[in-house]
Amino acid sequence: MSAPLLSVENLVLTFPAETGRIAVVDKLNLTIARGETLALVGESGCGKSLTALAIMRLLPKPGRVEASSRIEFDGRNLLELSVPQMRAVRGGAIGMIFQEPMTSLNPVTTVGDQVLEAVWLHEKMSRSAARERVVELLHMVGIPDPRARFSAYPHQLSGGLKQRVMIAMAMAMRPRLLIADEPTTALDATIRAQILALLRQLSFDTGTAVLLITHDFGVVNEIADRVAVMYAGMIVEEGTRRELLSHPRHPYAQGLLKSIPRPEARGNKLLEIKGVVPRPGRWPPGCRFAPRCPSAFDRCQAELPHRTTLSSSQGAWCHLVEYEVHT
Amino acid sequence: MGFLSNTLVVLLLVGGVWLARLVARDRYWRENATQLWRRRPLALITLALFLLIGVLDSVGWVGGGASGEDDVAALRSRTLIDRLFQPERFTEASYSAPLARLSFYGGQPLKHPGKHLLGTDILGRDVVYRAFKGVRVALLIGGFTSLIVIPIALLFGVFAGYFGKRIDDAVFFLMTVLASVPSLLLLIALVMVMGRGTLQVCIALGITGWVHFCRIARGETLKLREAEFVDAARALGVSDLTIIRRHVLPNIAHLIIITFALSFTGLVLAETILSYLGIGLDGSWGQMIDQARNELSRTPIIWWNLAGASVALFVLILAVNMIADALRDIIDPRTRREGR
Numbered sequence: 001m002s003a004p005l006l007s008v009e010n011l012v013l014t015f016p017a018e019t020g021r022i023a024v025v026d027k028l029n030l031t032i033a034r035g036e037t038l039a040l041v042g043e044s045g046c047g048k049s050l051t052a053l054a055i056m057r058l059l060p061k062p063g064r065v066e067a068s069s070r071i072e073f074d075g076r077n078l079l080e081l082s083v084p085q086m087r088a089v090r091g092g093a094i095g096m097i098f099q100e101p102m103t104s105l106n107p108v109t110t111v112g113d114q115v116l117e118a119v120w121l122h123e124k125m126s127r128s129a130a131r132e133r134v135v136e137l138l139h140m141v142g143i144p145d146p147r148a149r150f151s152a153y154p155h156q157l158s159g160g161l162k163q164r165v166m167i168a169m170a171m172a173m174r175p176r177l178l179i180a181d182e183p184t185t186a187l188d189a190t191i192r193a194q195i196l197a198l199l200r201q202l203s204f205d206t207g208t209a210v211l212l213i214t215h216d217f218g219v220v221n222e223i224a225d226r227v228a229v230m231y232a233g234m235i236v237e238e239g240t241r242r243e244l245l246s247h248p249r250h251p252y253a254q255g256l257l258k259s260i261p262r263p264e265a266r267g268n269k270l271l272e273i274k275g276v277v278p279r280p281g282r283w284p285p286g287c288r289f290a291p292r293c294p295s296a297f298d299r300c301q302a303e304l305p306h307r308t309t310l311s312s313s314q315g316a317w318c319h320l321v322e323y324e325v326h327t
Numbered sequence: 328m329g330f331l332s333n334t335l336v337v338l339l340l341v342g343g344v345w346l347a348r349l350v351a352r353d354r355y356w357r358e359n360a361t362q363l364w365r366r367r368p369l370a371l372i373t374l375a376l377f378l379l380i381g382v383l384d385s386v387g388w389v390g391g392g393a394s395g396e397d398d399v400a401a402l403r404s405r406t407l408i409d410r411l412f413q414p415e416r417f418t419e420a421s422y423s424a425p426l427a428r429l430s431f432y433g434g435q436p437l438k439h440p441g442k443h444l445l446g447t448d449i450l451g452r453d454v455v456y457r458a459f460k461g462v463r464v465a466l467l468i469g470g471f472t473s474l475i476v477i478p479i480a481l482l483f484g485v486f487a488g489y490f491g492k493r494i495d496d497a498v499f500f501l502m503t504v505l506a507s508v509p510s511l512l513l514l515i516a517l518v519m520v521m522g523r524g525t526l527q528v529c530i531a532l533g534i535t536g537w538v539h540f541c542r543i544a545r546g547e548t549l550k551l552r553e554a555e556f557v558d559a560a561r562a563l564g565v566s567d568l569t570i571i572r573r574h575v576l577p578n579i580a581h582l583i584i585i586t587f588a589l590s591f592t593g594l595v596l597a598e599t600i601l602s603y604l605g606i607g608l609d610g611s612w613g614q615m616i617d618q619a620r621n622e623l624s625r626t627p628i629i630w631w632n633l634a635g636a637s638v639a640l641f642v643l644i645l646a647v648n649m650i651a652d653a654l655r656d657i658i659d660p661r662t663r664r665e666g667r
Contacts, residue, residue: 056562090564098562103555108577117573118563169563 004031005209006055006073006177012066013050013059013233015280021064022281025051026233032177037203037210039220039241041256042230043277048213051230052179055211056096057086074176092122095170095208099182101162105154111165112138112150118172137168142198160191164198171202178203179211184219196222217260221245226313229253232277232288239314249308250316252289287319295320335471335526336385336463342474359657366653373646377462383407384463412456419443419451425631446631448618454635461612461636465643467525468532468598468608469591475533476540476590477583483537484544485579489552489571498545502538510535511600518606528601528608532594540586547579581655588651592644599640612636 008030014021025047032038040048053059055071057078065071071078078089090096098104106114115134119125125133131150138146141164154162163183170178180199184192200223203210212223220227220241227244229237229252237250248254255273275292284290290300299319307315308322350356364371387406419438422431428440437443445454487498505513517531551557551574560570595612602613615636622629 058558058561087564087566090562092564096559096562098555098559100555104559106556106560106574106578108580109573117560117565121564166559169559172563 003075005034005036006030006032006071006211008051008055009070009072011051011054011069011071013047013054013063013069014066015063017281019281023066024063024233024280025054028230028233028235030228030235032209032211034176035203035207035209037200037212037223037225039212039214039224039227040230041214041217041220041227043215045277045279046230047233047280048230049181052096052181052211052213055179056090056094057081058090088122091118091170091175092173093175094177094179095173095175096179097163097166097170097181097183099185101159101166101186104166105162107154110151110153111157111162112152115165115169115172118169122173133172134168137172138165140202141165141168141171142194143168158191159187160194163187163191163195167195167198167202171206171208174206175208177209177211179213181213182215183212185214185216192219193222199223217245217257229256232283233280234288234317236289236318237314237316239311243311243314249310249314249321250289250318251293251295251320253316255294287317333385335467335529336382339467339470339474340382359654362657363650363653366657367649370646370649370653373642374650377466377643377646380408380459380462381466383411384460408456408459412453412459414452414456417442417453417456419447421447421449421451422629423447423451425454431629445635448632449622454631457610457615458612458635458639460610461615461639462643464525464608464611465595465598465640468529468611469595469647471526472529472532472536472594473587473590475529476537477587479533480537480540481544481576481583484541485548485571485575487541488545488548489567489575495545498541502541505535505538511604514597514601515604515606518601523606523608525608528598528606532597536590536594536597540590543582543586544579547582548575551575551578581658584658585651585655588647591647595640595644612640 008028011025011028011030012023013025014023016022028047028051030038030040030051040051042048050059050063054065054069055073055078057065059065065079069079073089074093078086081089105111112131112134115137116130119130119133119137135146135150138149143149143161143164149157149161154165157165167183178199183199184195187195196219199210199212202208210223212219214220224241226240227238228235229244229248229250231252237244237248237253239248244253245257248257252273255271258271259273261270273292278284278288278291284301286302287293287296287300287305290296293300297319303319305317305319305322307317308325309315310321310325350360384406387404387409389404417439420430420435423429423437423443423446424431425444425446426441427443427446428437429435430437431446443453443455445458447453448457483498483501487495513535514531517534518528521527521531554574557570557574560574565573598607598611599613599616601607602611602617605617607613607617613636615632619629619633619636622632
């Protein structure tokens with residue numbers, strides 16, 4: 001297997017608090033192969049969005065990426081790049097789309113000019129050529145009548161169209177990695193399916209790898225090749241989509257799946273995971289899920305679990321799984 | 328008319344022509360200009376008239392005065408407005424009411440009966456002429472000071488808001504210091520130090536006036552800095568200066584325009600207060616109003632001096648405010664009506 005496109009090693013993100021710096025993402029490891037779609041799944045506040053921002057080196061201010069971390073993209077450690085080099089990576093090799101298409105576009109500039117900016121930023125070309133490229137991009141992301149939409153203002157477009165414009169901007173330079181931070185959360189269900197289909201198709205056509213951040217297993221099912229489940233700043237289970245959706249091993253991943261309403265389970269009570277995600281800094285000393293885990297035992301309270309390899313692609317960080325596998 | 332204020336006028340005119348060319352070339356601005364004309368034709372015509380008077384009053388040369396005048400008067404340059412009105416001949420002995428045929432005190436027949444539209448002042452000068460002479464001063468005070476204030480305030484405000492930290496601290500310190508000195512006292516002190524020319528008063532008004540807009544620009548930038556589209560631009564690899572130019576400034580453009588109008592009108596009014604304190608500019612409406620103070624206590628009341636200056640002031644300010652209001656609505660696409 002060739003070297004992965006992106007490999008995040010030992011990523012530690014800290015924020016200051018009264019009692020010193022508190023880790024919000026703790027020793028996270030992540031790899032994405034070329035052309036692959038990885039879904040990073042977790043509840044709000046587990047650190048998945050911060051991980052994405054850290055990859056772009058856009059972590060909001062008091063936050064810091066600790067020195068032990070490595071973010072290797074295409075053979076280069078992004079954390080060691082100079083600011084201009086990093087600017088060339090952003091939008092060039094890595095594109096990003098955000099959760100809120102409503103506010104992610106500048107309200108006083110036409111959408112065409114905004115995509116134009118993205119095109120011009122990394123490639124010098126004449127205005128008419130750039131314009132053609134923009135129309136092509138708008139067409140590519142499925143915007144009807146792209147020539148007329150070029151001079152539309154964001155408030156004249158629907159949420160789904162705006163998100164398509166955002167995708168066009170992110171895809172302007174044919175990035176090798178597209179980070180999508182909850183791209184469909186603010187959209188309704190039918191539009192969500194369209195946008196996901198678009199992302200999947202773009203990824204297929206251009207060979208762009210996608211890091212999809214979501215809290216929704218429905219989204220995972222539609223688009224992901226591989227899945228990593230995050231809990232309280234760590235990954236608790238990873239594997240292919242089939243493995244994770246059909247036989248998850250970590251109690252948290254199992255709980256998440258059971259909490260999705262299914263048509264065949266009609267009439268039964270919907271299961272939930274008791275309690276809430278502990279805040280950073282209040283993490284228990286042992287397994288972070290232990291206080292909420294239905295099958296936690298003594299060892300879970302005391303020490304952090306290691307990765308238990310379940311198959312060539314699946315692994316879980318759980319004492320119970322380790323126990324089951326070794327006996 | 329000093330050399331400096333002549334230069335100012337030329338600068339303002341060149342700037343105006345440049346702006347007009349820019350507007351004419353770009354489709355977006357041309358559409359906006361058409362919109363503006365459609366919405367506020369009267370205000371635009373009024374402003375154009377004021378500008379015309381101001382320009383006419385700025386073009387002048389020596390010579391061609393009335394025969395039999397003394398040497399000093401003959402060497403003074405006369406503007407087109409002066410030549411139009413011929414103030415040396417078009418005077419009475421003292422007060423006369425608007426369109427009167429007899430003088431106000433004594434009832435003597437006037438030299439130009441029924442010709443003084445707004446009467447004459449204590450020295451017999453025509454009030455319409457004096458009000459016209461005030462236009463140029465008002466436009467200079469309002470326009471030029473705004474042109475000093477807005478770039479400075481924008482620069483400081485936007486940079487402080489966007490970059491924060493040290494720059495913000497420095498700018499905020501400067502603003503706090505300036506804001507803690509009573510602005511009227513500072514104004515008087517500055518005029519005393521620099522002298523009483525047009526440029527000096529403009530600079531003095533500029534120094535005391537930029538704080539307010541700077542605060543607005545800083546606050547708005549702070550808000551915009553956190554906006555998602557700025558994050559999105561950063562994620563695209565846009566540099567900070569480009570973000571300021573492409574994303575911050577266009578989003579406060581409506582503020583710039585409304586502030587320009589407000590500061591323009593505020594400055595014209597501020598000059599009246601300076602005149603009241605005796606440090607205003609010669610020939611301004613402020614001085615006319617100041618002189619009219621005593622006339623109001625006479626019986627029968629002499630109101631036309633005050634009325635002439637006040638109406639001119641009022642009409643100019645109303646026109647500018649209305650234009651700015653319409654322009655803000657037009658420029659801001661969030662308030663723009665669909666289907667233009």
